[in-house]
Amino acid sequence: MATLRALECLVALVDEGSVTRAAAALHLSQPALSHQIAALERELDTPVVERLSRGVRVTAAGRAAAADARIALKAAERAVAAGRDVAAGRAGRIRLACAETMTVWLLVSLLRRWRSRRPEVRIDLMEFTSTDAMVEILMAGEADLVVGPEPTGTTAHVERLGDEEMLVVCPEEHRFAGRSSVRVEDLVGEPFVHYTSDNGNAAWVDRFVSSHQVSLSPVLRTRSPRTAAQLAGAGMGVSIVPASALAVRPAGAVLRFDPQVRRAVVAITTVPSDALVALFLRDLRNQGLPVGGADHVAGVDGVDGLQDQVGDGSGGGDEGGVVGGS
Secondary structure, three states, rough: OOOOHHHHHHHHHHHHOOHHHHHHOOOOOOOHHHHHHOOOHHHOOOOEEEEOEEEEOOOOOHHHHHHHHHHHHHHHHHHHHHHHHHHHHOOEEEEEEEEOOOOHHHHHHHHHHHHHOOEEEEEEEEEEEOOHHHHHHHHHOOOOHHHOOOOOOOOOOOEEEEEEEEEEEEOOOOOOOOEEOOOOHHHEEEOEEEEEEOOOOHHHHHHHHHHHOHHHOOEEEEEOOOHHHHHHHHHHHHEEEEEEHOOOOOOOEEEEEEEEEEEEEEEEOOOOOHHHHHHHHHHHHHHHOOOHHHHOOOOOHHHHHHHHHHHHOOOOOOOOOOOOOO
16 A cells, blocks of 8 residues: 655655756655655556656546545644544543442543533443442443442452542431541441442442441332432431532431541553543642532531531532442
């Protein structure tokens, strides 16, 4: 197949009408240009120039080839420009998979900045209740970057963005409500608002309490940690929720564990060197996790501090939540 360089030489010959001038225009030696033209003629199996005593003349075949060669060269220029734009973060497409409630908590501010600063970049957002499910679509090539709690396991590139605190929500009249914290053992025998199996929080909570030799007493299950917080606050029982799920203040009390319980928030990708992925990861890293949770929840009234930091759209995050686990 003819090279772009050979086509460029042919177009220069048509435009300049001289090997000398065409070579000078392309910053080539005359033998180098002649070599490119000879290669093109072998590819076409016909002469593209006639050698005359006082120069060359482009043949009909050469002129026909040159017309489409101009189109090909313009397309090549556009291809190079497009690649440079994507590498610089000015264009392209990035497919994000995010834990559903973490989208608002962690990504809204960053997505808004990207929309403002990189309007030509297309961002596709998919939301899930399980990090393991997100990893599956990542490995299938259907996503470029996953953001959520740690998965059960993966061979992809994982970058830790920080930690979030896991908290207990209970009704205002509950015996826990007057405390500053609770121990895992305190949950034994309590009606518990749990999660459905398709939500990663279900497996995380079960592993967590099992590691403390504690059994729970589920009274109902929900797919959403935000709903779990509201149900617990409304008197259905107690629940364990991520701090990031408390953008909407529940009716009850929010308490931390003693000792505090945290879990990692990670970004996962199979293409860490991809230009847009690398830029988005850099911005995620620089932004950090929203303020809230352990540093702003203190005792029974700690939810006020958490609400101030996470729920009003100030600081690093806008509103938020996270779905958990694998």
